[in-house]
Amino acid sequence: MPKKKKVKKTKKSKKTKKVKIVNKTKALNKTSDKKSSGNVQDEKPEIKKIKKQATEKRIYNLKDFVVYPKHGVGQITAIEKAKIGEIDIQFYKILVDKEKLTLTVPINQQSKLRPISSTNQINKCISILKTKPKIKRTMWSRRAQEYDQKINSGKIYELAEVVKDLNKNTDIIADQSYSERQLFEKAYERLKSEFEVVLKTSPEEVQKKMDKALGRTNISENAE
Numbered sequence: 001m002p003k004k005k006k007v008k009k010t011k012k013s014k015k016t017k018k019v020k021i022v023n024k025t026k027a028l029n030k031t032s033d034k035k036s037s038g039n040v041q042d043e044k045p046e047i048k049k050i051k052k053q054a055t056e057k058r059i060y061n062l063k064d065f066v067v068y069p070k071h072g073v074g075q076i077t078a079i080e081k082a083k084i085g086e087i088d089i090q091f092y093k094i095l096v097d098k099e100k101l102t103l104t105v106p107i108n109q110q111s112k113l114r115p116i117s118s119t120n121q122i123n124k125c126i127s128i129l130k131t132k133p134k135i136k137r138t139m140w141s142r143r144a145q146e147y148d149q150k151i152n153s154g155k156i157y158e159l160a161e162v163v164k165d166l167n168k169n170t171d172i173i174a175d176q177s178y179s180e181r182q183l184f185e186k187a188y189e190r191l192k193s194e195f196e197v198v199l200k201t202s203p204e205e206v207q208k209k210m211d212k213a214l215g216r217t218n219i220s221e222n223a224e
Contacts (some may be wrong), residue, residue, distance in 0.1 A: 069154025
């Protein structure tokens with residue numbers, strides 16, 4: 001009888017050893033899983049910064065037409081270099097013929113310049129001139145400031161909007177206040193000068209085209 005008991009004990013010990021080994025491996029697997037999951041959580045994903053593309057500087061050539069917002073259309077008459085201290089600076093000489101003015105614009109500050117409009121943009125301006133003017137009931141001083149900002153923005157569509165909104169369909173001075181007339185003429189001449197360069201036509205032809213779109217009375221009278 002004692003011998004049989006011993007055999008049974010040995011069998012049980014083998015089973016318990018096997019169970020212990022299995023439990024240990026499971027425990028090890030769990031701990032390794034926890035560690036691995038912990039590492040995944042701890043390891044922050046690398047955020048790669050997207051480098052901004054370097055803004056390409058537009059290269060203008062001699063005799064190119066450009067628009068300087070505060071002065072309108074001008075032509076590059078020279079590309080010169082100068083040394084200020086130890087720095088070499090390259091700049092454009094731009095002649096604004098309408099104002100009899102020569103501008104000096106450093107090439108690294110050419111964000112102030114823009115190329116002249118395309119034919120499609122000019123056609124869109126003509127369609128803007130044909131639309132009805134927006135009548136605002138705010139004080140004139142405030143409206144005048146807004147119009148002036150649009151004129152000096154250098155944006156051709158905003159320029160066309162000012163011409164359209166201040167157009168009175170007539171050349172009679174009494175129909176406009178002095179300040180209205182001044183702003184209208186300023187915007188009109190700026191727009192007209194760009195039309196001339198893009199369409200490559202005479203000032204007279206451009207004026208006819210613009211006045212026809214605006215429905216100005218002097219054009220209809222001349223046509224009759």
